[in-house]
Amino acid sequence: MATDSSNGNGHHQTTTTKTPPSPSPLRFSKFFQSNMRILVTGGAGFIGSHLVDRLMENEKNEVIVADNYFTGSKDNLKKWIGHPRFELIRHDVTEPLLIEVDQIYHLACPASPIFYKYNPVKTIKTNVIGTLNMLGLAKRVGARILLTSTSEVYGDPLVHPQPESYWGNVNPIGVRSCYDEGKRVAETLMFDYHRQHGIEIRIARIFNTYGPRMNIDDGRVVSNFIAQALRGESLTVQSPGTQTRSFCYVSDLVDGLIRLMEGPNTGPINLGNPGEFTMIELAETVKELINPDVEIKMVENTPDDPKQRKPDITKAKELLGWEPKVKLRDGLPLMEENFRLRLGVDKKK
Numbered sequence: 488m489a490t491d492s493s494n495g496n497g498h499h500q501t502t503t504t505k506t507p508p509s510p511s512p513l514r515f516s517k518f519f520q521s522n523m524r525i526l527v528t529g530g531a532g533f534i535g536s537h538l539v540d541r542l543m544e545n546e547k548n549e550v551i552v553a554d555n556y557f558t559g560s561k562d563n564l565k566k567w568i569g570h571p572r573f574e575l576i577r578h579d580v581t582e583p584l585l586i587e588v589d590q591i592y593h594l595a596c597p598a599s600p601i602f603y604k605y606n607p608v609k610t611i612k613t614n615v616i617g618t619l620n621m622l623g624l625a626k627r628v629g630a631r632i633l634l635t636s637t638s639e640v641y642g643d644p645l646v647h648p649q650p651e652s653y654w655g656n657v658n659p660i661g662v663r664s665c666y667d668e669g670k671r672v673a674e675t676l677m678f679d680y681h682r683q684h685g686i687e688i689r690i691a692r693i694f695n696t697y698g699p700r701m702n703i704d705d706g707r708v709v710s711n712f713i714a715q716a717l718r719g720e721s722l723t724v725q726s727p728g729t730q731t732r733s734f735c736y737v738s739d740l741v742d743g744l745i746r747l748m749e750g751p752n753t754g755p756i757n758l759g760n761p762g763e764f765t766m767i768e769l770a771e772t773v774k775e776l777i778n779p780d781v782e783i784k785m786v787e788n789t790p791d792d793p794k795q796r797k798p799d800i801t802k803a804k805e806l807l808g809w810e811p812k813v814k815l816r817d818g819l820p821l822m823e824e825n826f827r828l829r830l831g832v833d834k835k836k
């Protein structure tokens with residue numbers, strides 16, 4: 488349906504609202520009780536593998552993971568490999584994927600700054616071409632698609648805390664741009680496919696999430712501090728240490744992603760824990776909880792590091808009935824346990 492409207496300046500704006508492409512005919516078949524087929528791109532990674540665990544709990548779900556194993560690993564999915572409702576494909580999302588699915592959780596993208604800066608051109612291709620390919624798939628098969636965007640779309644925010652209506656303060660030519668501008672383009676593509684082709688879209692803006700299965704040498708702050716504390720090394724606070732982040736435990740985040748996918752709202756919706764900490768406070772907390780003997784040392788920071796970040800989650804509360812339950816002090820010990828096992832460091836009796 489095309490509608491013509493005139494704005495206040497006498498210029499005409501044409502907006503097109505298309506009906507969504509129809510899903511597989513089997514979905515409505517009387518005789519074929521098909522399962523919900525769900526694709527998780529990036530499902531071998533940290534958040535993706537926790538999402539797969541939750542989706543697999545529902546016996547009506549079939550889960551397909553597509554991952555190129557750049558930062559993810561089969562190990563994160565080992566309990567599902569061989570399961571009749573699970574399939575794992577080595578696939579790079581910068582190439583088209585032809586499969587039949589009903590929902591797509593599109594997570595594929597390196598997330599830790601050291602990994603996304605390692606090959607910035609590949610990172611931007613993953614965000615732009617990868618998202619285009621997944622939108623093309625959603626269009627062909629009539630699937631609903633959810634993008635895991637990021638609080639980095641707000642850049643170094645001048646509004647605090649950040650509501651979804653804030654357009655951000657992003658450097659378009661900096662070393663982080665492959666990731667934050669990449670995700671901004673991915674959001675644009677999602678909305679253009681929605682308006683132009685009627686695709687059912689969902690966008691989550693995720694704020695710093697932590698938990699078991701993060702890569703030990705991932706470079707992100709929580710995994711760095713926990714691994715350092717367990718190895719008896721100094722905790723490396725990047726200067727000035729007064730910069731803030733808000734940390735969400737992964738089970739809370741996965742709950743928010745599923746609510747967003749299942750509900751009627753496109754988003755973007757912030758998903759994060761509003762508890763805000765400076766990096767010095769985080770280091771002190773890790774030291775106190777995990778190893779009081781380690782030192783905290785100040786090291787050089789990287790360019791364009793956002794000075795403050797805290798989600799305004801009013802929309803998530805109202806529209807999804809969601810808010811995080813796990814406090815930082817409760818989540819850190821759960822992650823410690825997992826890191827101890829993987830590093831082979833026993834707890835002192």
Ligand SMILES: NC(=O)c1ccc[n+]([C@@H]2O[C@H](COP(=O)([O-])OP(=O)(O)OC[C@H]3O[C@@H](n4cnc5c(N)ncnc54)[C@H](O)[C@@H]3O)[C@@H](O)[C@H]2O)c1
Pocket residue numbers: 528529530531532533534535553554555556557558559560578579580581593594595596597598599613617635636637638692693694695696697
């Ligand atoms: N963890 C966070 O704090 C956070 C915050 C905001 C947004 N996000 C977003 O959530 C998603 C998952 O993040 P994560 O923390 O689990 O990171 P992660 O690095 O553990 O997972 C990313 C996964 O994507 C895969 N991947 C990367 N490039 C790919 C490509 N071209 N084709 C196929 N697979 C590819 C990796 O191998 C990995 O398994 C990302 O989109 C990230 O931008 C995460």
Ligand SMILES: O=C(O)[C@H]1O[C@H](OP(=O)(O)OP(=O)(O)OC[C@H]2O[C@@H](n3ccc(=O)[nH]c3=O)[C@H](O)[C@@H]2O)[C@H](O)[C@@H](O)[C@@H]1O
Pocket residue numbers: 597598599600637638639693694695696706707708709711712723724725726730732766788789792793
């Ligand atoms: O939540 C988000 O939206 C984004 O957050 C993170 O990006 P960032 O906040 O820079 O994450 P970290 O690398 O964990 O850094 C957080 C803060 O800790 C500091 N830091 C990092 C590592 C370290 O050893 N010490 C340290 O003080 C950094 O300077 C920064 O201020 C993620 O890595 C992105 O994938 C994600 O999209």
